[in-house]
Amino acid sequence: MANKPRVGIFDFTGCEGCELNQLNFEDQLLDILEHVEIVEWREAMDGRSETLDIAFVEGALSTPDCIKRIHEIRRKSKVLVALGACAVQGGINALKNIRPIEQVREEVYGQDKYLFPTLPALPLSAVVKVDVNVRGCPMTQLEFLKVFTALVMGKAPIEPGNAVCTECKLKDNECVYEKGMICLGPVTRAGCDAQCPTFGQYCTGCRGLVPEPNIGAMEEILVAHGLSMDDARKKLQMFNANQLEGVS
């Protein structure tokens, strides 16, 4: 590529952990900067730009202002990448969508709830066209580097469609269920190298559901391992409330 791609990094409703993970590329950051020109990144620099080759966007959309801003970003960007569970699925923010919104608002702001407009937390794809997803909470750096490299080389990144279980098996981990715990690995998209099960935790489903997930079977497994149907549903909702409830 003759000119360096012009890159912008944006954030919406979320914890900004994915953005932080871009500053956490301590070993690669200087190399990355050789290949692109970062022209807009509110968290790290002053300045704005009217045109972009690639926009990396973190966070869910949850206010009228978010909707306006994401349209602006989409208009000025050639490629739009959704970074992390909030941007891809709505993420943990979407847990607020499963309760009546007025109740949620009142619990936090009481009588002053009307001061602050809010919408159901939505993934970017509910409002604009998303070209590439980088999944996870937070996004994994390895996956970001793969996507970044592909985009800089002008290629289309490939998104994994298999389940976390396959990566867990490849790592020779003892199955989490064998340890008497529960796990969402069977219905969660791979790509994280089964990071949580490798560190003794269960998969919480942060990377979103596999294509055509068998939710009924997953619920049966969870119930067979001691959860009530209500708790099984809650486990599945943690990062995927929108998908399970048909939002987006």
Place this chain on the structure above:
Amino acid sequence: MGTNLDIKVHHLTRVEGHGDIVVNMRDGVLEKARLEIVEAPRYFEAMLKGRNFHEAAIITSRICGICSLGHQMTSFKATEQALGLEVSEQTVLLRKLLVHGATIQSNVLHALFLAAPDFLKVGSVFPLVGTHPEVVKAALRMKRLANDIGEVVSGRAVHPISCVPGGFTQLPSAKSLAVLRERLEKQMLPDLVFAADVVATLAGEIPDFTRETEFISLRSDDDYALYDGDICSTDTGRVPDSEYRRMSNEFIVPHSTSKHCKVNRSSYMVGALARWNNNHDRLCPEALGVAAKLGLKPGCHNPFMNTVAQVVESVHCCLDAMAILDRLLAAGIRDEVPNQDPTRHGTGIGATEVPRGILYHEYTYDRQGRITAANCIIPTGQNLANIDDDMVKLVPEVVDRGEAAIAHLLEMLVRAYDPCISCSVHMLDVKFTR
């Protein structure tokens, strides 16, 4: 007089989260000078209700990516107190080690990537790659090592994995801890000393501004309180963490999705400068030496010195992390499973120092170990009223400099607080005032 000012900094840069600075002056009278928080509200308390105790920290760590470890620690302490889960000394030591790593990581990120560009009069860290490559490389090395502490001990620096209520699902090997110990001594310490030298050369750029205020932080008899301690105010002294509501005292203001706080005055400050003012006598001699070199004195009321206090305490965190590692390695890593069998249920409170200041979580659990009520009070929310009060004093002092220079100075002021706005906008449990 007769000066008119109309400043609006929309979506302040180099801070975490969305805030606007608004200043209006008409005929020399300051009508408005404040930080407006426009970050989208997130409603974590509603998300926590009905959730199992295993999930509380997984959810609350998503409040903030930069302080995710601090939210976890505070969440564990609240849950463990509520459910009567005792943790081992090894667990506490490993947690304190994680806290040191997260504190250094965040402090270095703020001081060298977000605040230093102001002192060097550039718009971001990126031009410094060309002009000050050694500073940028040292900052990157320190951040990497601080993050490695999180990765070695808990699997991941952002949203740690293996640290859970009651202990750890997986323990680090003695060998990996020994490597960390070696790297802290051989790499982190020299880099921190270098960073302190760099900050010393920039000290002349730190604005000379003071405003008497109240400082609140944890305080402990045993150490420089980060993981644990009483709540301590420079105005009224120490109280137990059970009094956290009185010591934060939240209220709603229309210009901020984050609630504001005040205790003994119209505002108070939390964070590294508050910790310094309350706990400088608990710092190791090396950190005190750095403080002397940087001109940081006890009873400092210049908020711009918060960045300096971050550098000073990072030196302490590095040396204390080495001491903790020595203790862990001398005792040997014992294999143990998390203690997750509740012995009671009810309400528990956690108070922890995260990089930006004191953080409180309170949960009430039912008999099934499910949350029935939750309250989190986040440091940046506590600082907002103090930032507004600073602006009100600062603007008239610099009013003859012109709007652009004033706006820049106010941006520097807000950045000095290292605000973490995205995590400050879901204050919980409203008090109705009728």
